[in-house]
Amino acid sequence: MSREEAFNKLTIYVKNNNLIKHMIATEAIMRALARKFGEDEEKWGITGLLHDIDYEVTEKEPEKHSLLAEEILKDVSLPSDIIDAIKAHNEIHGLPRETLLAKSLYAVDPLTGLIVAAALIHPEKKLAPLDTNFILNRFKEKSFARGVNREQIKSCEEIGLSLEEFISLGLEAMKAVSNDLNL
Template sequence: GYGDEADFWATVGLLHDIDFEMWPEQHCLKAPELLQKAGCSPEFIHAVCSHGYGLCCDVEPTHQMEKVLFAADELTGLIGAAARMRPSKSVMDMEVSSLKKKYKDKKFAAGCSRDVINTGAERLGWTVEELMEKTILAMRSCEESVNREMETLA
């Protein structure tokens, strides 16, 4: 883990789409202004914006966790879509081999960029299969609490 940095990265994860809902056409471009006004550090702003590298901004992910967010942001969308298609509606029983079939079908979750997923894995020094496995395991670890939170919002 990242020890003392855990709260920093958890907050980056929570706020990485801070500008997306109100300004989707300015995603990762409006975020610096919002985060500066909130008193966030330049490092934090860089971490938040770097997940949009090559898609909507030119802030390159350099830290390992920035690379993880860059790679996982698109992949979690694909995994979420694949999970909703499963009888269990869950990642708990999802295997990489099943996800790879969905990944190869360019029409499935077409909004999830395979190029970004591939580039993200490459930047991390992982295979796409390793990235898929690590992301599925991470999503399994929090699926129950996310589902509980979503129920309270419904």
């Protein structure tokens, strides 16, 4: 599946512009991680892009989120490790995250929200002026972006990255697609 095919598929199921931006941000960070780890950038990017394809449909039934994604994506013959990573990113299922791909997606998912929230409180409301320390300081503020699962972000250590390194990589990846994110 090409990136274009994946994007076209997700627009069938996802209409919320902010959710699409989240998926694009996740894709960007996953691609950056793939480059860092010497993995298949296209594969990792598609995993990030499609990870929430069923979110709007399952929003009121979180126990179905990511399982429906498997059904939606079964006709496109994606590798099983992509499907496994997508299913395991929803911790409600308690599925093991055994691969680097699955562990990475799990850690990246909430990072995008933290970075967007930090951009929105900055006077310029853009990613460009942000630096890693600004994000790290917001990360430490319990009252900031309460919905962001900090433990999930800290699971970046399972993929061999410090929190600072992970946030830096994520911020730079999102800056690279800032036009798509309107940030």
